[in-house]
Amino acid sequence: MILEIERTYSKQDKILVATDCIVFGLDQGILKLLVFKRRIDPLAGQWSLIGSFVDADESVPDAARRVLYQFTGLENIFLEELRTYSNIERDPGARCISIAQYALIRIEDYNKELVEKHGAKWFGIDELPNLLLDHNQMVFDALNRLRLKARRKPIGFELLPEKFTIPQLQLLYEAIHLRKLDDRNFRKKLLSFGLLIKLDEKDRTTSKKGAFLYKFDFEKYKVLEESGFDFVI
Amino acid sequence: MILEIERTYSKQDKILVATDCIVFGLDQGILKLLVFKRRIDPLAGQWSLIGSFVDADESVPDAARRVLYQFTGLENIFLEELRTYSNIERDPGARCISIAQYALIRIEDYNKELVEKHGAKWFGIDELPNLLLDHNQMVFDALNRLRLKARRKPIGFELLPEKFTIPQLQLLYEAIHLRKLDDRNFRKKLLSFGLLIKLDEKDRTTSKKGAFLYKFDFEKYKVLEESGFDFVI
DNA sequence: GCAAAAGTGTTCTCGTTACACCCATGC
DNA sequence: GCATGGGTGTAACGAGAACACTTTTGC
Numbered sequence: 001m002i003l004e005i006e007r008t009y010s011k012q013d014k015i016l017v018a019t020d021c022i023v024f025g026l027d028q029g030i031l032k033l034l035v036f037k038r039r040i041d042p043l044a045g046q047w048s049l050i051g052s053f054v055d056a057d058e059s060v061p062d063a064a065r066r067v068l069y070q071f072t073g074l075e076n077i078f079l080e081e082l083r084t085y086s087n088i089e090r091d092p093g094a095r096c097i098s099i100a101q102y103a104l105i106r107i108e109d110y111n112k113e114l115v116e117k118h119g120a121k122w123f124g125i126d127e128l129p130n131l132l133l134d135h136n137q138m139v140f141d142a143l144n145r146l147r148l149k150a151r152r153k154p155i156g157f158e159l160l161p162e163k164f165t166i167p168q169l170q171l172l173y174e175a176i177h178l179r180k181l182d183d184r185n186f187r188k189k190l191l192s193f194g195l196l197i198k199l200d201e202k203d204r205t206t207s208k209k210g211a212f213l214y215k216f217d218f219e220k221y222k223v224l225e226e227s228g229f230d231f232v233i
Numbered sequence: 234m235i236l237e238i239e240r241t242y243s244k245q246d247k248i249l250v251a252t253d254c255i256v257f258g259l260d261q262g263i264l265k266l267l268v269f270k271r272r273i274d275p276l277a278g279q280w281s282l283i284g285s286f287v288d289a290d291e292s293v294p295d296a297a298r299r300v301l302y303q304f305t306g307l308e309n310i311f312l313e314e315l316r317t318y319s320n321i322e323r324d325p326g327a328r329c330i331s332i333a334q335y336a337l338i339r340i341e342d343y344n345k346e347l348v349e350k351h352g353a354k355w356f357g358i359d360e361l362p363n364l365l366l367d368h369n370q371m372v373f374d375a376l377n378r379l380r381l382k383a384r385r386k387p388i389g390f391e392l393l394p395e396k397f398t399i400p401q402l403q404l405l406y407e408a409i410h411l412r413k414l415d416d417r418n419f420r421k422k423l424l425s426f427g428l429l430i431k432l433d434e435k436d437r438t439t440s441k442k443g444a445f446l447y448k449f450d451f452e453k454y455k456v457l458e459e460s461g462f463d464f465v466i
Numbered sequence: 467g468c469a470a471a472a473g474t475g476t477t478c479t480c481g482t483t484a485c486a487c488c489c490a491t492g493c
Numbered sequence: 494g495c496a497t498g499g500g501t502g503t504a505a506c507g508a509g510a511a512c513a514c515t516t517t518t519g520c
Binding site: 253415417420422437440442443 | 472482484490
Binding site: 068076165166167184187206207208209210211212 | 469471473474475484492
């Protein structure tokens with residue numbers, strides 16, 4: 001037993017710990033991902049998820065928040081662990097595991113200068129380029145997770161502006177689930193939760209009639225969630 | 234950018250990577266967990282999940298399989314990543330992150346000698362002792378995950394013997410979800426999937442009449458799952 | 467006045483829940 | 494013959510799916 005422990009300790013210093021972020025944004029009804037082109041070796045010139053090694057004095061989500069702030073200027077981003085990628089051969093250059101996390105951001109809020117400065121770019125999920133290492137796999141897994149999660153939790157609101165219309169919300173869910181939803185059933189269901197606060201303003205950018213703006217009632221949802229409420233769409 | 238990368242590289246060697254396993258077993262309708270009492274410092278004498286540091290030449294799940302084999306003699310165990318625990322203060326003795334994984338085993342199969350040799354013991358989930366570090370939190374999270382997962386995937390069969398009766402299966406789901414289920418509805422629903430193979434044998438250990446034994450049709454399930462089938466209970 | 471998106475109700479179907487009695491057997 | 498757990502059917506209910514027309518307004 002002691003020998004076993006010592007064996008593993010001695011080998012341990014060879015593993016590097018990184019985190020990679022799958023950053024989702026919603027741009028005019030299209031689900032997009034933020035990736036950047038590496039400028040330095042190894043793998044310079046290749047598209048990559050944004051990520052970093054984890055410092056000894058920070059947790060994994062803190063590392064992700066640090067790098068998200070660097071690239072977008074945003075703080076308080078929705079962030080959730082996806083899973084760990086730890087195949088021995090995943091990174092030919094080093095023995096490195098990556099704990100992938102996905103983030104949802106309001107695409108209109110990010111700092112454009114920072115994004116450009118780092119060579120980052122938004123791609124629609126259908127037109128994503130090849131990414132280095134196992135990053136395409138991470139994106140695939142993150143999309144599946146997002147779809148699963150969006151069925152049971154109201155995470156979509158993290159992607160929308162604070163004020164949004166019901167048709168906008170529907171477009172988001174259609175973008176996530178890749179299928180058309182019925183207007184009437186969608187509206188009925190969403191309003192039935194009593195979690196949308198109708199405002200007195202209308203958004204007239206997409207129609208002459210204008211659509212009423214709503215806010216999501218995060219406070220009320222928090223209370224409901226604790227008593228086991230399921231937000232199922 | 235270059236400086237940033239170098240900064241993180243240089244600090245990197247201080248993080249140790251471990252995995253801890255939440256090992257579930259089913260003993261006469263009671264959901265149990267395998268934990269062991271540490272015999273060596275640090276933290277000798279305290280109850281702990283079984284785990285190990287991850288070697289440089291193995292993936293994280295491989296490390297978990299290695300340690301599960303050490304403690305139980307079992308291979309081909311159901312194993313799934315739970316999440317990463319990476320708070321800076323989680324382990325006062327070292328900067329160490331742990332990728333927790335939960336395992337489901339057939340409790341009648343494990344090697345008793347190995348378990349005893351390592352000071353391991355099964356506890357009902359209601360009578361679990363205090364565990365070291367954040368291991369109680371891991372157990373709590375694993376239970377939640379197990380409950381969530383058991384609603385949508387047929388993972389319960391990993392805990393049962395290969396041949397089982399419907400009443401046994403029902404007891405398992407009642408143990409996982411902590412509530413009584415209706416016999417008739419449960420039986421109807423389970424059989425409606427067409428995934429249980431009825432055998433010609435009966436189990437007479439719990440009644441005079443005897444209950445028919447069934448096998449789970451893993452092959453058929455695999456096919457169904459790929460076409461998006463949901464095993465909802 | 468017309469094009470274009472927003473908004474609104476009802477019916478049907480199907481799955482979930484609730485519920486009570488007979489069966490087989492060992493003792 | 495009786496106690497014990499195994500096995501079966503049906504009715505009521507509710508949530509989800511399908512479906513078409515009216516409203517508002519800028520041009």
